[in-house]
Each structure stands twice: as C-alpha cells, then as structure tokens.
Amino acid sequence: MKIHDLSMPIEEGHLRWPIERFKKGSFADGDLFEASGLKTTCHGFTHVDAPRHMVPGGDTLDALDLSRVCGTAAVIDLTDIRPNEEVTAARLAERAGHLEKGQIAMFRSCWDEQRDWRDATFWLDAPYMSREASEWLLERGPTAVAFDFPQDYTIRLMLHGEMRPIVEHVTHDVLLRNNVTLIEYLVNTRQVTTKTTMLSALPIRYSGSDGAPARVVAIDLS
Numbered sequence: 336m337k338i339h340d341l342s343m344p345i346e347e348g349h350l351r352w353p354i355e356r357f358k359k360g361s362f363a364d365g366d367l368f369e370a371s372g373l374k375t376t377c378h379g380f381t382h383v384d385a386p387r388h389m390v391p392g393g394d395t396l397d398a399l400d401l402s403r404v405c406g407t408a409a410v411i412d413l414t415d416i417r418p419n420e421e422v423t424a425a426r427l428a429e430r431a432g433h434l435e436k437g438q439i440a441m442f443r444s445c446w447d448e449q450r451d452w453r454d455a456t457f458w459l460d461a462p463y464m465s466r467e468a469s470e471w472l473l474e475r476g477p478t479a480v481a482f483d484f485p486q487d488y489t490i491r492l493m494l495h496g497e498m499r500p501i502v503e504h505v506t507h508d509v510l511l512r513n514n515v516t517l518i519e520y521l522v523n524t525r526q527v528t529t530k531t532t533m534l535s536a537l538p539i540r541y542s543g544s545d546g547a548p549a550r551v552v553a554i555d556l557s
Contacts (some may be wrong), residue, residue, distance in 0.1 A: 337555040339526040341483070342381040343452060345373070345548070350455060351494070352379030377546040383538040384517040387545035389507045394514075396544045401537060403478035403516050408439035408534035408553070410527055416444045416484075418460040424471040436476035439534050441553075443524040446484035452522060455494065463488040469509035480510055481518035481536060481551070518551060527553045 347354055355374040360366035378384070383404060386393030411431045413422065434440050450457040464486045472480060485491065486506045489499045501508050511517050518536045533554040538547035 339523065339553040339555065341481075341521040341523050341526075341551045341553055342549070343520055343522050345375065345380050349379070349453060351458070352376055354379075375548075377541065377544055377548065378519075379548075381518075381520050381522070381549055381551050382546050383536055383549045384507070384511055384519065384546045385544065386511055386514060389501060389504070389511050393512075395542075396538055396540075396547055397542055399516065399538070404439070404518060404534075404536040404538075404549075406439060406478070406534065408441040408481065408532050409434040409477075410530055410532055411440060411442050413442060413444040413462070414525075416446065416462045418449065418462070420462045422462055422464045422468045424465065424467040427468050427471050431472075431475075433530055434472075434475050434477060438477055438531075439479045439481060439518075439536075440472055440475075440477040441481040441521075441524075441527075441532070441534055442483050442486075443527055444484050445525045447522045448525065452520070458485050458491045458494055461485040461491065463490075464506050466505040466509060469505045473509055473513055473515060477515060479516035479518055479536070480506070481521055481534065482506075483521040483524045486519070518549065521551055527555075529555065529557070 352375060357372045358369060360369045362369060385396040387395045450460055461484050487504045489504050533556060536549050536551040538549040541547045
C-alpha cells in the first residue's frame, strides 16, 4: 500500500490565508511540555466545504457522512491544461467517462507544477470550470469533487476584494448547493497515476462548521 499526501502544508506568509502561531511552554525554559496553537481560516489550504458555506441554513460538517469523502475516486486527467483555460463539458466527456455514480471525482491537472500555490499567479492564471462542466458532473452523481486548481473564475477576483454573485461561483452554486461536497486545493496530484484511486479527505471534527481543514491522501492499493 502506498499513500500519497495531496495536502497543502499550512505555513506562514500565504497571500490569501494569514495564520497566527502561538505556543505554551518551552523546553528551553525548563517547562514540562510544549503545546502549539494555530489561528487561521477554515477555508484556507486544503479543506472541505459544507453546504452551509453557500446555503443559508444548509448542513454543517456535523451532518457529513464520511463515506462521501472517503472511497473510490475517478481521476480526471487534465495535465495538458493551459493557463486561463476554461474546463468545458466536452472536455469532461472526453476525460471523465469512467466516473460512476457514487464515486468521488478527483481532478489531476497538476496546476501546482505550472504555478506555485504560494504566488499570486497560481490564482490569477488558473484554469477554471464552466457552468456546463459543473452541470455535467452533477448529472453523474458524484458524492464529492476534489480540485487541484482554483476551480471558479471568481476566486481570482477575491484577491482584489471583488465578490461576485453566487451564480458566478459555478461549482459552489451547481455542486455544493446540490449537496455535492467540495474538496479544495489539492497538490502533488502527479503522484496519482491510475484512473481510479482510494481517496480519503477527512475534515477535522469542528462542530457547527461551514468548512474545515483536511488531510487528503490517495491510497494506491495495487
């Protein structure tokens, strides 16, 4: 069994997600233990979205059936993707025909190899999903969709403080608002070389949350 870690490290200095680290105790000062703390957003780095993120009164992560984010994933190969390219329904029909109802759809664009996720160009030059592509996925009934690129065009606009209407956040509007869980900001997807894999995207158990950080791994059982 081989385990591939697809999670962004949580680290200081990110242009979108500031973090605050703090520590209680120090061995250098003779303390018995050291205990670190962390303050950051639930929607930064690799994370899972709950419907409450975009749906007033929608389910929080407490209601998430973990089998929706842990199981067989169909790997959608978009490694030939170009900067600022729209992902169309026709493209998915070519590349994702093996996606079965009840599986997780996992994108493998390897976008983090084209642009460093710590840099603004990762967001500003990113490929993005069309509404029709999002609807194509919805029709095939995945339990979750995992993205390794900033999947909505609107995400880049948020870097400059511009917030667009919900209908323009197409994956959130089409998928999340129809109870398809979103797993966002995978990295290192080049490691996954098979058409299907076992994916585990377990969010931390944070009560009442509209999203939470997750350690996402692909498990090669061959």
